[in-house]
Amino acid sequence: MRTSIATVCLSGTLEDKLRACAAAGFDGVEIFEQDLVVSPSTPEQIRDLAQELGLTLDLYQPFRDFEGVEEDVLADNLRRAEAKFRLMNRLGIDTMLVCSNVATATIGDDAVAAAQLRRMGETAARYGVRLAYEALAWGRYVSDFEHAWRIVELADHPNVGTCLDSFHILSRRWNPEAIEKIPAEKIFFVQLADAPELSMDVLSWSRHYRVFPGEGAFDLVTFMGHLVRSGYNGPVSLEIFNDVFRQAAEERTAVDAMRSLIRLAEQTSIHLQETGAGETAMELSTLPGVGEPLGFNFAEVKAGDPETIRTLLYQLGFTCQGTHRSKAVELWTQNGARVIINSQNARGLEPGISAIGLDVPDALAAASRALQLKATAVPRRSQANEEVLQAVAAPDGTEIFLCEAESGGPGWIREFGRGAPVPAAGPITAVDHVNLSQPWQHFDEAVLFYESTLGLTPRPSVEVPSPMGLVRSQVMRSSDGAVRMALNIAPMVFDGSGYPQHVAFACSDLVALARTAVARGLQFLPVPGNYYEDLDARFGLDPEFLTVLKDLNLLYDRDADGEFLHFYTSTVGNVFFEVVERRPSYEGYGAPNAPVRLAAQYLANG
Amino acid sequence: MRTSIATVCLSGTLEDKLRACAAAGFDGVEIFEQDLVVSPSTPEQIRDLAQELGLTLDLYQPFRDFEGVEEDVLADNLRRAEAKFRLMNRLGIDTMLVCSNVATATIGDDAVAAAQLRRMGETAARYGVRLAYEALAWGRYVSDFEHAWRIVELADHPNVGTCLDSFHILSRRWNPEAIEKIPAEKIFFVQLADAPELSMDVLSWSRHYRVFPGEGAFDLVTFMGHLVRSGYNGPVSLEIFNDVFRQAAEERTAVDAMRSLIRLAEQTSIHLQETGAGETAMELSTLPGVGEPLGFNFAEVKAGDPETIRTLLYQLGFTCQGTHRSKAVELWTQNGARVIINSQNARGLEPGISAIGLDVPDALAAASRALQLKATAVPRRSQANEEVLQAVAAPDGTEIFLCEAESGGPGWIREFGRGAPVPAAGPITAVDHVNLSQPWQHFDEAVLFYESTLGLTPRPSVEVPSPMGLVRSQVMRSSDGAVRMALNIAPMVFDGSGYPQHVAFACSDLVALARTAVARGLQFLPVPGNYYEDLDARFGLDPEFLTVLKDLNLLYDRDADGEFLHFYTSTVGNVFFEVVERRPSYEGYGAPNAPVRLAAQYLANG
Known part of the structure; x- marks a missing residue:
């Protein structure tokens, strides 16, 4: 062609x-x-x-x-x-x-x-x-x-x-x-x-x-x-x-x-x-076909001072698996949720999401496909004795690592600490979704990038009011929901930078986790009392349950598929964390609660 | 109400x-x-x-x-x-x-x-x-x-x-x-x-x-x-x-x-x-009714270093009437076109349009009306023996002076130089229009401001392509065309500042003026040769006339009402000048030529 x-x-x-x-x-x-x-x-x-x-x-x-x-x-x-x-x-x-x-x-x-x-x-x-x-x-x-x-x-x-x-x-x-x-x-x-x-x-x-x-x-x-x-x-x-x-x-x-x-x-x-067309005059190049991503391998936060992120992860029940044997990088895990804190060459840098690792069926094929689709390769930083990882830059600059899905967890974990993972059980099971803000000039590019290189499917987009303007949010999702990325266009005032991004963890018992987090001193994003009154007016909740939600700053939503409980941490630099519980097959992201989060974050930064 | x-x-x-x-x-x-x-x-x-x-x-x-x-x-x-x-x-x-x-x-x-x-x-x-x-x-x-x-x-x-x-x-x-x-x-x-x-x-x-x-x-x-x-x-x-x-x-x-x-x-x-309604329950407040503005009284350019503006005005045939008796302000005129160069408290400031004076039938009533319409008064800076001028701030910060229309020219001129205007004849007769860029967040506000306070009428808006994006332009005009303001929304990259604005002068013989300006060393905005070829293809112009246009960097347009000749100076700081000749009743602003100007300015700022 x-x-x-x-x-x-x-x-x-x-x-x-x-x-x-x-x-x-x-x-x-x-x-x-x-x-x-x-x-x-x-x-x-x-x-x-x-x-x-x-x-x-x-x-x-x-x-x-x-x-x-x-x-x-x-x-x-x-x-x-x-x-x-x-x-x-x-x-x-x-x-x-x-x-x-x-x-x-x-x-x-x-x-x-x-x-x-x-x-x-x-x-x-x-x-x-x-x-x-x-x-x-x-x-x-x-x-x-x-x-x-x-x-x-x-x-x-x-x-x-x-x-x-x-x-x-x-x-x-x-x-x-x-x-x-x-x-x-x-x-x-x-x-x-x-x-x-x-x-x-x-x-x-x-x-x-x-x-x-x-x-x-x-x-x-x-x-x-x-x-x-x-x-x-x-x-x-x-x-x-x-x-x-x-x-x-x-x-x-x-x-x-x-x-x-x-x-x-x-x-x-x-x-x-x-459709069974025979010989045609036009030659159509093809690409390495690759399966959809199977899940999140890891999320990486880059930070000049890793201490605030360490504290948040500890409060959420994560365990440190030690530092990398050759880099200023440490690994925190809880079951299948892995967070890397990267302080390599990061002096003075505010914490922010720098990379996402995705499990794919064939990492080399996936990387080759992405490069043929004009993605920019990220220079490898591994040494001879380390796992070789394929990575490309997303349109917003986030590094996307394409990791070979391995039973028993990723091989690169052996490069951390004593080389054998410390047991890190808890109600958090995995990364549920990652929310990245996109420069407004490159939003359509981002959607096409994730669709064409990774096979994620765009879901209908939503617009969420905030005290600084509407935020447009577009979820890209693998067909089984194991990988979900929410792409946001922030209000103009951010001009594509400084707008907080987040990693959301899936959790099997949000209330228990929130209680542990309270005991460990977690700063929750505060949720206004008016929200709980409105929630009660809308859903007619059990008063005891409502009190639990309110006491723990938990947010709630419900639809035909089930219930959704979630909470947010306060923001550190440009990043915060969310923990979500889907009961059992709620498919959304608590969109009705997004204005509450945005208003609370606005006040916290005000 | x-x-x-x-x-x-x-x-x-x-x-x-x-x-x-x-x-x-x-x-x-x-x-x-x-x-x-x-x-x-x-x-x-x-x-x-x-x-x-x-x-x-x-x-x-x-x-x-x-x-x-x-x-x-x-x-x-x-x-x-x-x-x-x-x-x-x-x-x-x-x-x-x-x-x-x-x-x-x-x-x-x-x-x-x-x-x-x-x-x-x-x-x-x-x-x-x-x-x-x-x-x-x-x-x-x-x-x-x-x-x-x-x-x-x-x-x-x-x-x-x-x-x-x-x-x-x-x-x-x-x-x-x-x-x-x-x-x-x-x-x-x-x-x-x-x-x-x-x-x-x-x-x-x-x-x-x-x-x-x-x-x-x-x-x-x-x-x-x-x-x-x-x-x-x-x-x-x-x-x-x-x-x-x-x-x-x-x-x-x-x-x-x-x-x-x-x-x-x-x-x-x-x-x-x-419509002859009688008594009504609702009380409707009224405002001082004022006639439309009758013309431009002056345009003011503020500049830390007035020399570049002086040079441009000299090249366009303006004469300096001297400096103000109490301020670092000088007046340049040519017939009814008056430009003030203000260097008062302007150290280091790039040249830019800071104020517009408009002739109105009743300055006090006009100012009172504007203030009742929530315009912000501009603090007066005049001394006891000086003309008292009424001024309000437009939404983009430009100061709008409401001047009593006087036969024989404004009284404030006597505060400049030797108090009596030096004859300053030439083909420029008046200010034709002023073009101001508006912050994108306040464009609708600006249209309403000029409509409600001054009685200018919005004309259909146009969108003009530039190498940095579309520029939306909205002309506000008095019914006889004596006052015309073009309000632009610049591409986002400017975020409401740094986008050049201009004053356009009406001229009775553009070709003669351009020749004088060439002789005086004016830097015209260069117009590409391709433009003249396209002009010829579109209008089939007389070859001699086309050569005159091309040699002098003049732009041309034509519609059912007549012909339009104009040229632009190069930009100094955030301001440039345009000179236009309407033959005889062309009503537009040469919109088909605007992309040529924007591309040339983009290149010049390269």
Whole structure:
């Protein structure tokens, strides 16, 4: 699959954009007209830079408001088009995107549109230019890709073909099956965009909210299946108008974009096998397939001064397994819950979550897959006699370690203390979930990262009010719930840093654990009395049980699947801990209680 | 008019919110349930604080999903309601908002809903509580305020009335005229919200995009007219769910909110007079009416080192009129364009726009009006023998001077130089417009500020792409165009500061001025060659004219009303200048050229 991307997807100058696309591994780019118009570089300089970077220039776009006009307007449009054909010759681009007329069309007659496109095609032919006519979802007379194709058929000129854009097709719910009826050689170009399910006018939706494939709600795999079956073998190009991507660092956005196409190619390939498609013209690269993660291997907190974290873990019933034999790193465990406190090169650093270890069926395959999906490898820090661990950086900088699942616990534990784990029983059984705040510019990237590299599935997102604004929370989950990551966008005031993150531990007896913790002096996050009155009004709880909850600062929720008890520790630096008990199969995270936590944390830091 | 506001409109703790509401001058507040639930203060403490602050607690809200349910659910709902009535007694609140059921209703029968509300009313009566039943726009069976009123009529209980919410009525385009048919004593509460015209699902629109009256597109004046004519005389309360207000400083948001109600009361009063309403129960305060501003009196640039600004003004043909007789302030003029360079207490300060002077028909009345609209007065710095100028601070901190329009120019000019203006002729005639960037948290506030205090009218806003993201631009304009202010929201990376602002001068012969400026060594903002090629493709310009534009770095636009020529200087600190020529009645600001400017400025700051 030839990969391409429109320069409008990215921030920066045209040169910045080209460099970012090349670095991310794209084969080519579409030049968005305005990016060239505002550039001080000549067309020849842009052509040369692309060549130097190994990028093909696949499309010049967009040419607007051409067809369906009166003769005098047409003459001016042809003059305007010819100026652009000359420019395209200088750029070395042979395909132009022609959008269906939205503004100046006055004649809603296919024969007229076709004849006018044919005249444009005749002029284009003199410059060696091909025209890819596309139905915009809000075109004046032409908004359906099949309609655009009928006009192209009528135009009947070798230099006039069609462009298919998944947004314009799927946003209007046109059936993409008809793509297979278009002769592949008349599909001159294909643009892909995904979008979240939003009920708003299609123009605003298109101009502000498009996202890369896999980050939205469109079924692009089925779309791609039809495209491949049509015999199309040209560029598959991303054209994403997104207010956030426009503000984000272009190098990162380009990598996010490339990852989305690699993942889509894999999914398309699987889809085609499943639907029994035979030989196809388009080659679709595949990736090492790996199973879902099986559980949390460990969570790592980095801290200049480990003492406050040690105290919290002790109060929660964890046992120290000793320090690492070669690093300033110590291990605390309780049954299957493992926390590493890392003070290596951390002088003066406030405590914060620095790494997560996940058990995977095949660590080498998982790491290879992540790297092929453009994840950044984390330099290994192990010595010759130590366990070799695979790790990649998540979009927020957290290190994700991919650990071989081993019966009897991870081998690396032997590198701590006396090499044999000290028994550490207690009601905490494992890590239940990890909650990481994400920079607002990279939230969609994070969702795609965890989905594509680790096979976690996004759950419906929720918005939680806090005294500083709404917090958006998106859970990514393995199918059996053994791995759950909650990704948050914090209010703007944090600008992606300093917002506390947390590790939540699963517990078989929360009340008993809380009592032990009280005895050991744990600072619970205080829960207001009004909360318990409201809880009682909502659930009509047993008064004794309510008193227990209130005395211990425990939070409570209930749904059709069961009950949920949980509490939070106070925050140390940028990290706090939560302990949860699911009775027995409550699936949520106590979302109704999240505003209580956020308000209490606001007050505590106030 | 009794003013009230829901605590959910504001950020911070419940105490922060109450203090902000009191400081802004509200008579009362609605307690949003969740704000109380997350508060560590007891209901009694909240009641006492409100009393101490002189605020009435007007409404407890919302109570959800009560009516239209099976008998067993009703029993639980009544238990839940009674717990809240007890709580309201402790708070000293006698009215509860009951929203039409969205989640648990299974019976779409008005008689059932009415009977159930009646039973709720009977319980409420025992606690001295009144129920204000409101149709949510997305209610399961009840979404129309007239329908809610019919159910209240059927319920026929003195403690059951209705609540009217302008959002739920106007978002669904229900006709508010029917308000007049509801007996005033059965309207227990009124909530007001405005909203921009957005084509999205009504729930998302309501939860994220509500704004204060006058900041959106709803006709709240007509709505208020019906309400006043109904005889209603209770609180008029703001309930605004807005993602941005939730993140903004609560003191400012509360002032913005209060300003919106003061302005709405004035407009309603005028509307009632115009429509011939007689005596009404509700008293509507009025404000000193003032005419629109007649023009720009001056623009002030504050700079630690005035030299770079002096040079720019000299290059643009301005003449220095000398320094102020008592301050480190100098005046530069060219015909009716006056620029003050202020270096008073400005050591080390980068140049930036600090003040704008506007000619108004009655400066004292205008200042009085602005202060009654909660504008902050700027401390006067004049001495006994100097002109006394009225000034208020705009939401972005710019000082707005309200100057008495005088034939023969402003009197304060005599305080500069030798007291008599030096002739300063040239093609620049006046200030055409001023472009100020606004903090993203206070954009709606700024629009309302300029509309309500100065009578400027918002024009349709535009979004302009830049290499760092979209810039939203909103022009506020006097009806004859003599005063035009463009308010911009800069990309997030600026976070409201450091984004360049500018003063644009009107000019009768831009080409001549540009030539003079070239001769005087002006650094023009460079315009790329690609721009001129595109301009030619779009407009088919005379080649000689195109060469003139290109040689002088002039930008060009054309529409049905005429032509627009303009150029920009390079940026000094946070300010630059633009010169524009309108041929003859072009009304815009060269929006198609804005991306060229933004890209060139991005490169220049590289």
